[in-house]
Amino acid sequence: MIFNIALRELRSLFYSPLAWIILAIVQILLSWKFLSNIDIFFSLQAELIKIRNAPGVTDLVVAPLLDFLKLLLLIVTPLITMRLLSEERQSGTLKLLLSSPVSMSQIILGKYLGALIFFLIIILLCSLMPLSLSFATSLDYGKLASGLLGVFLNVLAFVALGLYMSSLTRQPGIAAISTYGLLILFWIINIAGNSGGEDSNFFNYLSITHHSIQMLRGIVNTADVAYFILFSLGFILLSIRQLDAQRLQQ
Amino acid sequence: MPQLINASNLHRYYADTHAVNDLSIDLQQGDILGLLGPNGAGKSSCMQMLSGTLAPSAGEIIINGFDLLEQPNEARRHIGYLPDKPPLYEELTVDEYLDYAARLRRIPKSEIHSLREQAKQRCGLGEFSRRLISNLSKGYQQRVGIAQAIIHQPKVIILDEPTVGLDPIQMQEIRKLICELGKQHGIILSTHILPEVQAVCNRVQIIYQGKSVFNSDMDQLQKNSQIRLRLKHPPELQNLQNIDSVSSVTEIEPGHYLLDGEDILQHTSEISQLCVENGWQLSEISPQRNTLEQLFMQFTSGEQGLAEGAADDF
Numbered sequence: 384m385i386f387n388i389a390l391r392e393l394r395s396l397f398y399s400p401l402a403w404i405i406l407a408i409v410q411i412l413l414s415w416k417f418l419s420n421i422d423i424f425f426s427l428q429a430e431l432i433k434i435r436n437a438p439g440v441t442d443l444v445v446a447p448l449l450d451f452l453k454l455l456l457l458i459v460t461p462l463i464t465m466r467l468l469s470e471e472r473q474s475g476t477l478k479l480l481l482s483s484p485v486s487m488s489q490i491i492l493g494k495y496l497g498a499l500i501f502f503l504i505i506i507l508l509c510s511l512m513p514l515s516l517s518f519a520t521s522l523d524y525g526k527l528a529s530g531l532l533g534v535f536l537n538v539l540a541f542v543a544l545g546l547y548m549s550s551l552t553r554q555p556g557i558a559a560i561s562t563y564g565l566l567i568l569f570w571i572i573n574i575a576g577n578s579g580g581e582d583s584n585f586f587n588y589l590s591i592t593h594h595s596i597q598m599l600r601g602i603v604n605t606a607d608v609a610y611f612i613l614f615s616l617g618f619i620l621l622s623i624r625q626l627d628a629q630r631l632q633q
Numbered sequence: 634m635p636q637l638i639n640a641s642n643l644h645r646y647y648a649d650t651h652a653v654n655d656l657s658i659d660l661q662q663g664d665i666l667g668l669l670g671p672n673g674a675g676k677s678s679c680m681q682m683l684s685g686t687l688a689p690s691a692g693e694i695i696i697n698g699f700d701l702l703e704q705p706n707e708a709r710r711h712i713g714y715l716p717d718k719p720p721l722y723e724e725l726t727v728d729e730y731l732d733y734a735a736r737l738r739r740i741p742k743s744e745i746h747s748l749r750e751q752a753k754q755r756c757g758l759g760e761f762s763r764r765l766i767s768n769l770s771k772g773y774q775q776r777v778g779i780a781q782a783i784i785h786q787p788k789v790i791i792l793d794e795p796t797v798g799l800d801p802i803q804m805q806e807i808r809k810l811i812c813e814l815g816k817q818h819g820i821i822l823s824t825h826i827l828p829e830v831q832a833v834c835n836r837v838q839i840i841y842q843g844k845s846v847f848n849s850d851m852d853q854l855q856k857n858s859q860i861r862l863r864l865k866h867p868p869e870l871q872n873l874q875n876i877d878s879v880s881s882v883t884e885i886e887p888g889h890y891l892l893d894g895e896d897i898l899q900h901t902s903e904i905s906q907l908c909v910e911n912g913w914q915l916s917e918i919s920p921q922r923n924t925l926e927q928l929f930m931q932f933t934s935g936e937q938g939l940a941e942g943a944a945d946d947f
Contacts, residue, residue: 479720
């Protein structure tokens, strides 16, 4: 049942031009960034030979590319997640789901999975670019995999937050702007932490950036993975509760 | 006849508004129950509660033996619901949408195709399989909404104003469809159109200010009738009262009477013959059905009936 709902979500997404335009624009921006990264690598190559243990192509081309992908996903996610539930409520189609023998968690998980698959497609397309380098040079696949995992965990969190925001309102616009607000807050919250005060560890712990930066360097820390999973799970549970509560309040 | 819906003592509050107040609804197989009421009477709230999309503040709803609150998934399997605004994904085609609706109702894959074709054929959507729902006219969108509600052949079909926005021919077709569906399913429908209730329903319930103020079989309603009589040379009132089939006579003005009696409409010819024989100079004799409209006005004018009942409550 979850899969049916996810499939419908994806189908509607790809029937609208929005999904295609997002895919195209993200792809264009990424390839531009990719090319310029390679350019930088070539111009630095002469210097790099002199250094012992110099950073390789994975560090200089792939890591910045994935970092840029995270930024793009931060911008794109709210556009996709804003309509997940708010549009269904506004157009009345939510009543079809609510009057069917489907539980609230199935509805929420179906929507979550549907949006997630879309972002997996973006990540997959993006990962083809670094992989194309493997024809010419040797890549550090471990680092590439950990970087991609980092991006994926980021998406898990972004979509969960966006879904919850979408469950709170009928207006997709409001859902989008509140998702932006909270995502950026979690993105920059450790700026306060970096000042080195007593609370710095706490703010660092809350920060999305703090938890994903290590993975670009090839370090997968269970604490970081746990952070993203807890973050996503928390907002999924909140969305289920919210959907259930709406039948009572309205 | 198996009991399909047994909803008792439903209450629903919106903030301070008591939208549904101690409402009970029963539905048996083969019933087509018409819910009537002015705007804001609580019809839609009531139907939303029965369909499981709105939780009641208090009360109990049993659908085909399953408690809607305790066993929601079992109960909802037997419900087909058309809200006041059809829940359509406009970017899908008719077939895609109906397939999705069928899958949501947990119909096995092998049966989806045949059930979808059957629902389409019943709603006259045969040629529209591959059309986008957003490109259909309002009437056809309404039909897709009905098809969605009947595709899984539920025991209970709840239709919130099913003929709104349709042209007269489509209205006729939908009414015919509802009558046909009513033979195997139990149907609740709400409407503003009183003749519609008379045409399709076999039971009627009038809701006013969240309360049920009238609940009766249509047959009962039909029996409750009078004869209107106009005479140019009226006799003494006593003479009219002495007619066998007449139990009471109301004089509206001299020469203009309403005759009451059991099954009095069966005796129209005898009465007219009497008038001729006695030279009362009959100028009008007509059946005077106790129409829904009269009842509706009577119960929802806020002065009679309910107002007294409400006064007792406070």
